[in-house]
Amino acid sequence: EALVINDPDFQHEDLNFLSRSQRYEQAIRKSSMMVMKLREYGIADPEEIYWFKSSVHRGRPEPLDLHLGMFLPTLLTQATPEQQDRFFMPAWNLEIIGTYAQTEMGHGTHLRGLETTATYDPATQEFILNSPTVTSIKWWPGGLGKTSNHAIVLAQLYTQGQCKGLHAFVVPIRQLGTHQPLPGITVGDIGPKFGYDEMDNGYLKMDNFRIPRENMLMKYAQVEPDGTYVKPVSDKLTYGTMVFIRSLIVGDSARSLSRACTIAIRYSAVRHQSELKPGEPEPQILDYQTQQYKLFPLLATAYAFHFVGAYIKDTYHRISGDISEGDLTELPELHALTAGLKAFTSWTANAGIEECRMACGGHGYSRCSGIPDIYVTFTPSCTYEGENTVMMLQTARFLVKSYTQVSSGQQVTGMVSYLNDLSRQRIQPQHVAARTVAVWISDPASLVEAYKARAARLVEAAAKNLQAELNHRKSKEDAWNRTSVDLVRASEAHCHYVIVKLFTAKLSEVSDAAVRAVLTELCLLYALYGISKNTGDFLQAGILTDAQVTQVNQRVKELL
């Protein structure tokens, strides 16, 4: 970080006054410099590159993001050794700049619906790439609009007259030397967006564009010269990258929200307004209960998400270790957990950044406050790498599956193990909801139990509603759709439980007493605020009584 801050080449001007083209140009300038410096300092570790990169660009997107974050890693994981020789080193040396072209105009999260085709022609041993419809035009990839000369294109593979599903192809798109689009390629910038001004998100349309057979990434699936298709060993392995990126978004939620909180809380400490006591000078707005109620729960949330982000990253590394040893047992849970937490944290952080901005009144609306930029840069994370509602429903599918397992007498493990308790209670006559948890509102561990009971109840309710719909209607899909609002709520409750649990668990790891004390208060605030915002769930399930809810509301205000 110090290397960057003291380097005049990276001095940044006030971006607020730059036009979109200027912002793109500045970003490119810095990226070029950055690559040179990385070489100069001999930085090669991915983690170090990441930190170097975020210091240079101050957390903003940049045109080489996709090259470094997707193009190179995809080559590493999916290219054969021969392809590594041909593409990886030139890409590493930036003779090739690549991007990752997956999303199309008509298709995003639902990958199977992608329409771009790659048809194998055995006569010439080439793939013929086509964008057959308007909806199939590749749309959004970063760095595609102006910067890249290659792209990894995801397309439906056709060989011997059959569709074999999605595969990745390395496609040259611009002439090396002149940077002009190659014949058969139409490429450009998709125009102005809410944020991401520095990024040249682009479109790509291909008309009978031919690439050699060897440009299909063939570490797993292969097409032989005669057109014979060889299946990959396991199709689950490609999940890995997605899970990784989603886990990064969880950490990003924490960081973006932390930045917004820092600005809003500091400003609230220096802004004086109105009067609290007649005759006294105007107080800091941070002394108003309503202001505290806006900002401090968000501060607690930022801390909570920070710990969740760290947990997810560690879990990912642990489980990908298992995976490379061939153990896939934990993959479904990890996949479900990252999907849900990605959605939960990005939704909450998104709303939280806006709260922070509004807590700064009119000046928050000025671009000079810095918060608008944080918001517009962060908000697309609710959509990219999997639309949030779809993510929540994926988590729900896992929860319902686990619930079904429990109902049929099996035990489940991991974060969903609380579902095991449901079957135990069914032996007793009373409904799970009627179970009274002795909730002690100043004890984080007791609150974890309350959240656990809420998650269990909502998962059970959703699963039962689903079953009821199934009994009424014939089709499984209709029943699922008619229950999806309940299912999303169940997933949210599950994620909320996981977060409270992780935050609480973290407390015991803190050795410094003062730090532990303040973190414990934040943890309590986070948990109690969540209850006061969702009192309906806790009251309806009989987890808490009216009087306890009043106490919770009171305690939240005391903690402020």
Place this chain on the structure above:
Amino acid sequence: MALLETGKYVPGSVPSGVNPDIASERQTASFSVEKLTAWLDGGAEHTRIRRAVVEAIECDPVFSRENQYFQSQNERYEAAVRKAVHLQKKMREMGWTENGPEHKYIHRALAGDVAFLLHRIFMRSISTLGSDKQVAKWIPLATQYQLIGSYAQTELGHGTYLQGLETTAVFDITTQEFILNTPKISAMKWWPGDMGRSATHTVVFAQLYVHGKCYGVHPFIVQIRSLQDHSLCPGVTAGDIGPKMNFEHTDNGFLMLQNVRVPKENMLNKFCEVQPDGTYVRWGSQKINYFTMTTVRVSVLSDEVVVPLMKACTIAVRYAAVRRQSKLRPGEEEAKILDYQTQQEKLLPQLAAAYAFHLITDYLQKLFDRGYREIQRKNFDTLPELHAFSSGFKALISQYCTSAVDICLRACGGHGYSLLSGLPSLYTRILASCIYEGENTVLLLQTARFLVKCFMAASTGQPVPPSVTYLAAVKPGKCPAKNKLDFLSPDIYTEAYRHTAARLVSSTAAKLQDLIQSGVKKHDAWNQCTVQLAQAAKAHCHYITVKNFAETVEKLKTQAGIQKIMKHLCDLFALHGIFSNAGVFLHDGYLSGAQMDMVTASYLDLLPVIRKDAVPLVDAFDFTDKSLNSALGSYDGHVYQRLYEWAQNSPTNKQMSPAYERYLKPLLHNKLSKL
């Protein structure tokens, strides 16, 4: 999606005709769209006038918004001024007048993208606060644009809390002038629109001092720029405050005053006056100075808050009808995303809210027009209630609609993030409404203060304004609903809202009393209750909105097709509110857990019913494609072709990027030694 077969499309051209996916939505409408539009406009005659105004403006190339998304702040400002000047000409040509029936549609047709809006506030404050003599002097000048006005209230250090303003106006008896000063950096006027570069005059709000005594905040007309060469007047420093999230077309400005003198006649003196010897005389209520702000609050609600939500709903619903993604049933083609329950649950409550808030702003507007006439006659009786209404509803509606537009934006997935969808601009614009004309939390607390006062009065049997009489009848009770269909009865849910609002007001008032009785100082006690007070004020406004929606639907009896769908929307709006705030309804046992399940079931059952009419319901808002200015929301549903065409028009694709020659080329050729 197989909208167009391989090879049959010409890139960048939007086909004629309507996308069959959206055409089919219109064939099954349960009501007449034209009739609903007329009802929303307040009669077919209004619809006719509105369309004529929109047509006249949209066919005039000067008013085009075609390249708006590609323009810089300077270009947007210049276009806005050009439009404002041209508008004067247009109005003369068309015979439109300030008081004519066409006038209120002009802003809608221009989508607010025009300069000199503060000029109108300038005029309005003079007509409300100025004496007959002042009106006679200034209004004709302003009407003929011989000067351009602004309204300078907010300072760098002070916004909603007006008493804290630091600009001073000291009366100089020897010259019969006021001397205006912004004595420190936080006193600098900051934010006023049209002031950064355009205005020649402005109404400055300053603390009035006579003989060393402060009389509080008063308005003064101050000339800031020369009428000859537009240079700044002596003692005046002014300029633009820089980039914002939106309003690039407006030159929000700053203003510093150093010993600027204005004649005594420039203090607006309808309600108070400084006499030549320095005697201060006041007649009428002190609150009258704020009445301009109060009326502005209500008038912005329709154009700047409800209309943007209607537009956002139009874009998001139409897009959801043509966007197909994933499969609902195996073997079928990909489903319209509008058929997914989760998508319906995102969009349809926002659509219902747009209708609910349209109706309540209509109601408020009428209430205020009546109140305005009363105040002109110097009858101030209704002022506290009007003030409480304007504050609470401005806060509730702007906050609700802002998050509703955000939901619409995110419901459009990635394409919603493109400026070409129109949604980011709608969002950044509407969210300013949460702050201007009074910060929302502060406003809610003002309403809460009124409610607590009325509650106290009512409980001791004193008369209170009609809108709050229900507070007197707080008693514990249970909701009588027995099955989920009962929750489709407006009586049942309106009563639930009423009960909850009354409970929140009364319990907070009780807590406030307790604290005070236990020895906590009054202002500390108030601060400790503010979170609940704000919640109570919101509940009150939410209740009135539901009640007004239900009563309006009731009165629609004669128009069958429309009444039925409006009833569904009213039910959805009300049940969505209970579903999303379950805790406050469950809290004292007014609703039981089982009843809450009934609410949820009824609420979710409504979604597929309203879904059938979703596209006709947004068509009824009757926005032209030009006014939506959205690649996703046009009437014909040719979303992808339009998006592709518009992107190709982006200047980023037209001019050669210098970045390649300068940075990329050396990088790719590995020759980047020194930049």
